[in-house]
Amino acid sequence: MEKCSLLLTAPPLVVLLVTALNPGDADPQRLPSNLTASAALKTAEAAAGAHPTAGGRAEEKKEEHLDCPPLGLESLRVDDSQIRASSSQRSGLGPQRGRLNIQSGIQDGDLYDGAWCAQFKDRQQWLEVDAVHPTLFTGVILQGRNSIWSWDWVETYKVQLSNDSVGWQTCMNGTTETIFKGNRDPETPVLGLLPTPTVARFIRINPQSWFSNGSICLRAEVLGCGLQDPADRSEHDPLSKDDLDFRHHSYMEMRKLMKSVREECPNITRIYTIGRSYMGLKLYVMEFSDNPGKHELGEPEFRYVAGMHGNEALGRELLLNLMQFLCKEYLKGNQRVVRLVTETRIHLLPSMNPDGYEAAYEKGSELAGWADGRYNFEGIDLNHNFPDLNNILWDAQEKAADASKVPNHYIPIPEYYTREDATVAPETRAVISWMQDIPFVLGANLHGGELVVTYPFDCTRDWAPQENTPTADDTFFRWLASVYASTHLVLSNPDRRVCHYEDFQSHNNIINGGAWHTVPGSMNDFSYLHTNCLELTVELSCDKFPHASELPAEWENNKESLLVYLEQVHRGIKGVVRDKVSRQGIADAIIKVDGHAHDIRSAADGDFWRLLNPGEYKVVVWAKGYFPSMRRCRVGMEPRPTICDFTLTEIPAQRLKEIHAKGGRVPQDHQLRVRALRLRKLRASTKAINRRREKQQLQPRGGSMKN
Ligand SMILES: [Zn+2]
Numbered sequence: 001m002e003k004c005s006l007l008l009t010a011p012p013l014v015v016l017l018v019t020a021l022n023p024g025d026a027d028p029q030r031l032p033s034n035l036t037a038s039a040a041l042k043t044a045e046a047a048a049g050a051h052p053t054a055g056g057r058a059e060e061k062k063e064e065h066l067d068c069p070p071l072g073l074e075s076l077r078v079d080d081s082q083i084r085a086s087s088s089q090r091s092g093l094g095p096q097r098g099r100l101n102i103q104s105g106i107q108d109g110d111l112y113d114g115a116w117c118a119q120f121k122d123r124q125q126w127l128e129v130d131a132v133h134p135t136l137f138t139g140v141i142l143q144g145r146n147s148i149w150s151w152d153w154v155e156t157y158k159v160q161l162s163n164d165s166v167g168w169q170t171c172m173n174g175t176t177e178t179i180f181k182g183n184r185d186p187e188t189p190v191l192g193l194l195p196t197p198t199v200a201r202f203i204r205i206n207p208q209s210w211f212s213n214g215s216i217c218l219r220a221e222v223l224g225c226g227l228q229d230p231a232d233r234s235e236h237d238p239l240s241k242d243d244l245d246f247r248h249h250s251y252m253e254m255r256k257l258m259k260s261v262r263e264e265c266p267n268i269t270r271i272y273t274i275g276r277s278y279m280g281l282k283l284y285v286m287e288f289s290d291n292p293g294k295h296e297l298g299e300p301e302f303r304y305v306a307g308m309h310g311n312e313a314l315g316r317e318l319l320l321n322l323m324q325f326l327c328k329e330y331l332k333g334n335q336r337v338v339r340l341v342t343e344t345r346i347h348l349l350p351s352m353n354p355d356g357y358e359a360a361y362e363k364g365s366e367l368a369g370w371a372d373g374r375y376n377f378e379g380i381d382l383n384h385n386f387p388d389l390n391n392i393l394w395d396a397q398e399k400a401a402d403a404s405k406v407p408n409h410y411i412p413i414p415e416y417y418t419r420e421d422a423t424v425a426p427e428t429r430a431v432i433s434w435m436q437d438i439p440f441v442l443g444a445n446l447h448g449g450e451l452v453v454t455y456p457f458d459c460t461r462d463w464a465p466q467e468n469t470p471t472a473d474d475t476f477f478r479w480l481a482s483v484y485a486s487t488h489l490v491l492s493n494p495d496r497r498v499c500h501y502e503d504f505q506s507h508n509n510i511i512n513g514g515a516w517h518t519v520p521g522s523m524n525d526f527s528y529l530h531t532n533c534l535e536l537t538v539e540l541s542c543d544k545f546p547h548a549s550e551l552p553a554e555w556e557n558n559k560e561s562l563l564v565y566l567e568q569v570h571r572g573i574k575g576v577v578r579d580k581v582s583r584q585g586i587a588d589a590i591i592k593v594d595g596h597a598h599d600i601r602s603a604a605d606g607d608f609w610r611l612l613n614p615g616e617y618k619v620v621v622w623a624k625g626y627f628p629s630m631r632r633c634r635v636g637m638e639p640r641p642t643i644c645d646f647t648l649t650e651i652p653a654q655r656l657k658e659i660h661a662k663g664g665r666v667p668q669d670h671q672l673r674v675r676a677l678r679l680r681k682l683r684a685s686t687k688a689i690n691r692r693r694e695k696q697q698l699q700p701r702g703g704s705m706k707n
Contacts, residue, residue, distance in 0.1 A: 310356020
């Protein structure tokens with residue numbers, strides 16, 4: 001039986017804890033003054049005990065090892081100053097880089113490289129973490145070096161523990177020292193459990209063997225429970241005052257939670273699906289509105305989409321939190337929430353890629369690595385899977401005699417994209433269809449793995465790897481991005497550390513997508529060029545899949561940002577385009593703002609929303625068969641839209657005949673026709689694919705949301 005022969009093992013822990021921690025061992029200020037032996041034991045027992053909340057049996061099994069949360073090397077909860085090493089090859093490979101899932105910069109010799117690497121190749125090397133408080137250590141997670149230039153990982157290692165960083169004890173296996181199994185490749189994280197959970201303040205990872213062609217390099221996470229005084233106020237102060245279900249939800253649990261929100265708030269919610277994943281999981285959307293299920297004249301529609309990359313799990317949980325929050329606060333009469341729900345139709349899609357999420361969830365937040373579950377089941381990256389309309393637009397502008405005459409909005413999807421054999425994921429097809437069914441005005445696409453807000457264009461011109469590629473709405477996009485970034489508690493903290501290798505603080509934590517790295521076929525660009533909806537991307541946290549214990553703090557980090565961003569849908573101008581005689585709304589009228597080379601269209605009832613910064617605008621509205629109309633509309637600083645209605649006069653049939661007779665051309669709305677035709681084709685091919693898949697006995701998983 002393996003055993004750590006240490007200072008403090010689980011049962012005799014109390015005695016040893018009290019005796020071992022003399023004032024020289026730990027910062028006495030950080031030790032709870034009234035820490036009693038029994039209190040310490042209780043805390044340790046509670047920390048090491050079985051998962052208290054009910055879940056599946058399989059989950060309990062999986063969670064057992066991870067009962068103690070990560071100290072936070074990955075989440076940056078552990079500060080650089082808490083990590084030391086025996087030696088380092090250079091500062092870019094220093095101990096502060098020895099964090100699970102840290103990503104390296106591109107250049108060889110980068111200041112921000114992809115691991116801690118020891119200077120020497122011998123068995124005396126170590127990476128040390130100071131937990132600051134006495135901590136019940138339960139395990140270590142090890143990963144190799146992230147690099148495109150070299151392969152380095154540690155194959156076996158020892159673990160040492162200490163209370164003072166002077167005297168060290170090695171984990172023992174009987175009379176010999178325990179040898180932990182490390183990595184076999186650079187990326188897969190491997191969990192090493194201590195034979196016996198042990199209390200100490202410092203922990204060292206001491207490599208014994210490594211990949212023969214490489215150096216001693218590693219990234220790590222440490223699992224441990226802080227032994228805090230239960231009487232300590234911070235222990236009882238929840239990280240969030242909102243009573244929400246803070247944990248990671250599997251597909252079934254997500255459905256259950258959504259159903260419970262709907263039952264709690266039946267008058268303002270509706271659940272609907274927009275399609276299925278490759279494996280047949282339904283893509284559920286939660287709608288919030290005072291009239292769920294209908295578009296209301298003049299009321300703007302908003303969407304949050306999360307989980308397009310299945311392993312970027314925080315966005316999914318934040319949207320599940322947001323659902324619960326909106327429902328509870330509405331019932332309480334929170335005026336801000338009541339106003340939002342009354343004046344906006346809100347759509348929340350928490351999991352665009354549920355197949356990918358399930359793959360990551362299976363491994364868990366610490367062991368999923370950096371890429372497991374990112375792609376859909378077929379291996380498609382959904383954020384490169386939308387039609388590239390940018391190059392269609394740019395090519396047309398280049399070929400045209402007058403580039404300003406080229407339609408700058410509602411660009412149809414290309415013909416090839418509608419074919420049955422086109423590489424278009426079912427999840428992408430579902431979202432494209434959804435984008436056309438609902439006249440969205442504003443949205444955000446929630447990702448993770450960095451801390452920055454990016455805005456279109458994501459795709460650069462002429463295939464440049466990175467280049468600032470602004471849209472015609474660049475200033476408003478920058479406003480939108482700033483709204484989110486400046487209200488996010490971590491993004492807006494000037495003292496925060498960079499996540500991996502890029503410093504976005506010099507850009508105020510916002511960046512044009514193309515200026516970061518080019519992404520052809522992104523959802524943001526497609527949304528902007530194909531629909532009226534302005535959408536940007538939020539990279540929510542350094543850690544793609546934060547441990548459940550981080551979720552309350554992450555909700556607090558993002559709560560205000562999620563709400564204030566949503567409120568931006570009520571900016572700029574809005575109005576209704578009507579027929580002068582019948583007073584009927586005119587659908588698909590083009591709204592042109594002078595000086596903005598991006599038009600938008602009115603929705604089915606003739607209502608439109610044009611998001612704009614404060615200023616004075618000349619607006620021209622045109623619809624097929626009508627004389628155009630012009631108005632000046634002023635947008636103020638206050639956070640509500642200016643009403644700017646239009647009434648159009650039909651061109652009389654007699655007049656049209658005269659124009660034709662003179663050989664004149666009546667403007668045609670070809671664009672709209674082609675756009676609708678291609679969409680019909682895409683829907684038809686999607687249907688055919690679904691039928692074929694059903695025949696192939698690929699049974700859909702997951703039941704229905706009914707009852
Ligand atoms: Zn992503």
